[in-house]
Amino acid sequence: MNVLVTGGAGFIGSHVVDRLIEKGYGVIVIDNLSSGKVQNLNKNALFYEQSIEDEEMMERIFSLHKPEYVFHLAAQASVSISVKEPARDAKTNILGSLVLLEKSVKYGVKKFIFSSTGGAIYGENVKVFPTPETEIPHPISPYGIAKYSVEMYLDFFAREYGLKYTVLRYANVYGPRQDPHGEAGVVAIFTERMLKGEEVYIFGDGEYVRDYVYVDDVVESNLLAMERGDNDVFNIGTGRGTTVNELFHMLKEITGYNREPVYKPPRKGDVRKSILDWTKAKEKLGWEPKVPLEEGLRLTVEYFRKAVD
Numbered sequence: 001m002n003v004l005v006t007g008g009a010g011f012i013g014s015h016v017v018d019r020l021i022e023k024g025y026g027v028i029v030i031d032n033l034s035s036g037k038v039q040n041l042n043k044n045a046l047f048y049e050q051s052i053e054d055e056e057m058m059e060r061i062f063s064l065h066k067p068e069y070v071f072h073l074a075a076q077a078s079v080s081i082s083v084k085e086p087a088r089d090a091k092t093n094i095l096g097s098l099v100l101l102e103k104s105v106k107y108g109v110k111k112f113i114f115s116s117t118g119g120a121i122y123g124e125n126v127k128v129f130p131t132p133e134t135e136i137p138h139p140i141s142p143y144g145i146a147k148y149s150v151e152m153y154l155d156f157f158a159r160e161y162g163l164k165y166t167v168l169r170y171a172n173v174y175g176p177r178q179d180p181h182g183e184a185g186v187v188a189i190f191t192e193r194m195l196k197g198e199e200v201y202i203f204g205d206g207e208y209v210r211d212y213v214y215v216d217d218v219v220e221s222n223l224l225a226m227e228r229g230d231n232d233v234f235n236i237g238t239g240r241g242t243t244v245n246e247l248f249h250m251l252k253e254i255t256g257y258n259r260e261p262v263y264k265p266p267r268k269g270d271v272r273k274s275i276l277d278w279t280k281a282k283e284k285l286g287w288e289p290k291v292p293l294e295e296g297l298r299l300t301v302e303y304f305r306k307a308v309d
């Protein structure tokens with residue numbers, strides 16, 4: 001059976017690809033390598049270096065391979081770029097997604113599994129932590145707005161054309177292959193800097209709280225969504241909040257780093273707190289986070305140690 005993974009050379013997407021291949025699926029990857037890397041690519045996947053915005057190419061790929069499932073992970077994934085260049089963000093994250101939705105309907109895709117964001121969708125005025133899906137989204141960045149738009153388009157495509165979908169709203173995903181050379185992905189950034197003995201910067205007072213979920217657990221949610229959770233939205237997080245200061249100390253211990261953090265002014269647009277309630281995913285997808293933060297961090301450091309050497 002053919003399945004399509006967009007963003008399959010990226011951090012999360014490449015792990016999804018590995019698991020699908022392990023399970024015996026024929027995997028087609030579309031990635032324009034804007035942030036994805038060839039080294040992440042599974043050798044048994046069929047790779048197209050293409051942009052999801054290219055309607056003609058998508059038509060060719062869908063008509064040729066007729067994938068039964070689409071895992072859509074390709075994105076302009078930087079919140080700060082989305083703030084600086086909202087049109088560019090929307091072109092990839094909204095229009096690119098729409099191309100895929102149209103092709104999915106045209107070629108009878110059984111299910112469309114969409115990677116959304118928990119961290120950027122609920123906004124600043126959340127009162128309930130961990131936050132359930134019943135909280136009304138109020139995204140404060142173009143990135144969050146685009147993700148939420150696609151969620152609404154999915155609902156439209158389901159009603160209008162009967163396309164089945166599942167939305168997965170991730171908390172802060174971390175693990176091997178996360179790119180440490182951007183602004184986002186604090187675990188990757190801290191780990192690499194600590195292993196190289198470089199300065200580590202903490203924005204603000206370090207008391208910003210996030211819900212860190214290990215990439216393997218996120219992969220599992222994608223696989224479960226193939227069979228369950230039709231036309232529904234799920235938070236994929238751990239329900240556990242960790243401050244940046246705590247994270248710093250945990251990683252310091254694991255890496256053997258011996259310097260203190262350097263505090264910098266708060267980063268614009270950072271929400272103070274984000275923790276996701278995952279009980280709905282447990283009930284309807286049969287999903288739960290399995291890797292505790294301490295263990296996930298160890299695995300991540302191990303990976304970066306090999307990569308840095």
Ligand SMILES: O=c1ccn([C@@H]2O[C@H](COP(=O)(O)OP(=O)(O)O[C@H]3O[C@H](CO)[C@H](O)[C@H](O)[C@H]3O)[C@@H](O)[C@H]2O)c(=O)[nH]1
Pocket residue numbers: 077079117118119120170171172173183184185186187189190201202203208209210244267270
């Ligand atoms: O060098 C750094 C990098 C980050 N941080 C802090 O660490 C926390 C987490 O920051 P990230 O950039 O790792 O992630 P965000 O919480 O900003 O999450 C955003 O970026 C993520 C990408 O990893 C996802 O896209 C997510 O949906 C989106 O909300 C923030 O308080 C940030 O200020 C630092 O203190 N120092």
